[in-house]
């Protein structure tokens with residue numbers, strides 16, 4: 001079974017975000033970059049499927065040379081091959097398009113992504129790739145089983161109020177949600193091997209017009225200091241808090 | 253023309269009321285489309301919300317949810333209505349149909365929008381990025397634009413005296429549109445209020461000390477008609493299901509009132525709730541970061557404060 005996993009390098013979720021002087025991007029100097037957390041679930045799932053069904057796992061990213069680090073993290077977990085699509089997309093349409101064109105040359109049985117990249121928070125690229133390749137999709141998956149011989153798969157996806165079960169054919173695009181699996185840590189031999197591994201670089205086909213234009217980035221509005229109740233007994237504090245929420249904030 | 257894609261089972265989801273409200277606030281005529289076995293019921297409800305027309309798509313192809321069938325239906329509705337802006341709720345269904353439709357129409361998509369403003373002639377969509385640590389203001393520059401709207405961010409549409417016309421829409425489905433059909437559903441824990449749409453959320457963290465104390469959270473939630481949320485620490489510990497997790501790797505919520513009990517306020521947790529209108533923190537540690545965003549706080553033991561709150565709310569309601 002051939003699996004392609006789409007991964008993205010993103011700022012660590014704990015980092016402070018500062019907007020740059022041009023108001024169009026964040027300040028990137030000194031940012032700690034990591035593999036997008038949801039993409040770790042996608043990589044892990046691909047490795048488990050390879051253990052079950054054989055085949056190879058190719059990880060792919062669209063990004064600058066620095067994104068090689070993210071590919072190497074995935075290689076260290078156990079991926080076989082890594083591809084970097086080099087280019088400067090302007091929006092998700094262009095990202096989805098360029099990735100779809102690069103995936104096409106590999107004709108995989110399965111494409112795994114994260115449910116969302118935690119920088120732009122769009123949750124869009126998986127569905128775009130599926131649409132551009134005319135494949136079925138299962139997004140926000142917390143369970144996946146595939147039958148490569150029968151070209152069929154089923155998944156459970158997280159929806160409001162519960163889990164939706166889906167049946168679909170392969171090849172397909174599946175986007176990973178937390179809960180799909182527990183990602184493994186890279187092994188020491190894995191890390192050594194990943195360092196030496198050649199990363200294939202393709203140039204991005206951005207042959208689609210962007211549909212979105214960034215006007216500006218703004219910081220969130222500051223919250224003003226709140227009213228804090230101290231030195232009251234638990235019972236008094238609870239009653240006073242409810243009174244404030246009712247009379248003062250009119251929230252209950 | 254703006255087109256709102258409706259969502260709901262027996263009843264129209266709250267987010268669909270909000271999406272119609274947002275579309276009407278932009279001015280100009282608003283059409284809506286309902287797809288699936290409940291399409292008529294949803295259309296009926298929406299027809300009283302000040303839209304000019306409601307399209308319905310019914311039939312065996314959409315008897316159960318399938319993302320590509322929904323995309324085909326909405327694509328047809330866009331062509332029929334001549335809409336240049338398509339609005340969805342940012343629900344799990346809305347997000348995936350919208351994203352796939354964006355590919356189909358080669359359209360720009362503004363995801364998880366919390367505000368829309370007019371700048372000259374153009375619409376500017378405001379959306380949180382980096383989990384709410386910044387906002388991006390974007391313009392849609394494609395012929396048709398698409399946006400998904402975050403629940404609780406827009407005012408629901410007011411009822412209109414006149415009922416709009418409901419019109420069945422014929423859609424030519426292809427066999428592949430049904431590849432990926434829903435085959436079943438497992439209901440999540442409890443019949444409680446859906447987290448992402450809740451007006452009030454009572455959330456518990458590791459400060460609750462153990463799963464046995466979460467009944468204190470549940471009781472207050474019940475008294476307030478609220479949903480129950482949780483921090484990742486308690487989800488990872490197996491005290492609560494993942495469906496209740498609020499934060500960067502859980503749900504993003506923006507209720508009118510968020511009550512955080514025994515939650516420290518790690519950035520990844522705040523990422524999921526910082527757009528709540530009013531934030532209340534109950535924490536033993538006065539230095540806990542959650543107090544930096546709290547409008548009201550209690551420095552104290554949640555296990556003592558919660559029952560007193562529940563009792564006080566009960567008296568208020570009596």
Ligand SMILES: Cc1cc2nc3c(=O)[nH]c(=O)nc-3n(C[C@H](O)[C@H](O)[C@H](O)COP(=O)(O)OP(=O)(O)OC[C@H]3O[C@@H](n4cnc5c(N)ncnc54)[C@H](O)[C@@H]3O)c2cc1C
Nearest residue numbers: 457458459483484485499500501502514515516521536554
């Ligand atoms: C990639 C990544 C993604 C993450 N995603 C999420 C996410 O989606 N959601 C999320 O929540 N976290 C997430 N986290 C984890 C996050 O960093 C924190 O570890 C987590 O939020 C802590 O949960 P907590 O506040 O319940 O526990 P703690 O941080 O242990 O805090 C417990 C708090 O309870 C207080 N306390 C103790 N006893 C009492 C008492 N009796 N009464 C009142 N207060 C008391 C303490 O003072 C403390 O502030 C993520 C982390 C990473 C690295």
Ligand SMILES: Nc1ncnc2c1ncn2[C@@H]1O[C@H](COP(=O)(O)O)[C@@H](O)[C@H]1O
Nearest residue numbers: 006007062113114116117122123124125
């Ligand atoms: N530049 C990229 N390169 C490779 N994969 C990406 C890229 N951007 C997004 N993805 C994949 O698509 C998923 C969803 O991203 P997004 O739609 O940006 O939230 C991510 O979790 C990745 O798996």
